[in-house]
Amino acid sequence: MLVAGGAGFVGSNLCRRLLDSGRAVLCVDNLVTGEMENIAELIGRPGFRFLRHDIIKPLRVDGPIDEIYNLACPASPPRYQKDPIHTFRTCVDGTLNLLALAEAKGARILQSSTSEVYGDPEINLQHEGYRGNVNTCGPRACYDEGKRAGETLFWEYGAHRGVETRIARIFNTYGPRMHPDDGRVVSNFVVQALRGQPLTVYGAGLQTRSFCYVDDLVEGLMRLMASSAKMPVNLGNPGEFTMLELAKKVLFKLGSDLPITFMPLPQDDPRQRRPDISRAAELLAWKPTIDLDQGLDKTIAWFAQRLKSDRMKGSMVS
Numbered sequence: 001m002l003v004a005g006g007a008g009f010v011g012s013n014l015c016r017r018l019l020d021s022g023r024a025v026l027c028v029d030n031l032v033t034g035e036m037e038n039i040a041e042l043i044g045r046p047g048f049r050f051l052r053h054d055i056i057k058p059l060r061v062d063g064p065i066d067e068i069y070n071l072a073c074p075a076s077p078p079r080y081q082k083d084p085i086h087t088f089r090t091c092v093d094g095t096l097n098l099l100a101l102a103e104a105k106g107a108r109i110l111q112s113s114t115s116e117v118y119g120d121p122e123i124n125l126q127h128e129g130y131r132g133n134v135n136t137c138g139p140r141a142c143y144d145e146g147k148r149a150g151e152t153l154f155w156e157y158g159a160h161r162g163v164e165t166r167i168a169r170i171f172n173t174y175g176p177r178m179h180p181d182d183g184r185v186v187s188n189f190v191v192q193a194l195r196g197q198p199l200t201v202y203g204a205g206l207q208t209r210s211f212c213y214v215d216d217l218v219e220g221l222m223r224l225m226a227s228s229a230k231m232p233v234n235l236g237n238p239g240e241f242t243m244l245e246l247a248k249k250v251l252f253k254l255g256s257d258l259p260i261t262f263m264p265l266p267q268d269d270p271r272q273r274r275p276d277i278s279r280a281a282e283l284l285a286w287k288p289t290i291d292l293d294q295g296l297d298k299t300i301a302w303f304a305q306r307l308k309s310d311r312m313k314g315s316m317v318s
Helices: 009-020 085-105 141-160 186-192 214-226 243-253 279-282 290-318
Strands: 002-004 025-029 048-052 067-070 108-114 165-170 199-202 208-210 234-235 238-244 260-262
Touching: 009 025, 009 214, 067 085, 067 214, 085 108, 085 141, 108 141, 108 214, 141 165, 141 238, 165 214, 186 199, 186 243, 199 243, 208 243, 214 234, 214 279, 234 279, 238 243, 238 290, 243 260, 243 290, 279 290
Parallel strands: 002 025, 002 067, 025 048, 067 108, 108 165, 165 234, 199 260
Antiparallel strands: 208 238
């Protein structure tokens, strides 16, 4: 089994779960946004191998592969906008290379697509049949359109090349092993609060997101891979919160009275994001089991330990 992007946030959690279930895992990552720290405890475990490789280049793997998870792309706006051409190439060239590998090996392959294919949606809830409202020439387009192109490639390889393809449209996910400077809203709020900094809210904070804890997402990905689903499947938590509600919830959990600062809303920032997961419920018998309060408690505890460890490493270096 191969996990591309396996040293990233979701990928490392998936690698750990697959190993725990008795699967052998080849973790492939270029370490642009992934971290060796995320998989440090997996190195040396029976059945685990790591390969540093950028999937925009063809990938050769000796021996059989039965399943490929494609999680190889930066997912937070600050990171995928840092090198937008590389982001788009990862979504297109990288996806083509993994599909070619799947075809050669006779492997089933899963694409980690995204709710961003819906753009700034004009409906609430977003279901898989909604075709989206995406700006092709904005700062988010390298990711949004890249993922849309990736879905097309998966569809074509499935429909015309006989490859067993699966597509997961992943909504906002959070939890342990997010990078402290990831740039996504949960990590931003938690890290700012733990560092004693004001929490940054964009616009009036009334835009909404739905937050899925990473363990629930990993379960959904594995169920989707094992399923017969041919069409895209939303994976996310339908619980909907405004950014202002999330900021206040984080402060409450930390017993903090830090101020909230308001900044201009970024271009093309979606006003709402909430998944219709009826297809996942029907085809995968899946739904999230960890609510936002439980997930935030776990996430805050993990970030507190991570920041403490980072400070200790910094003091040793200095």
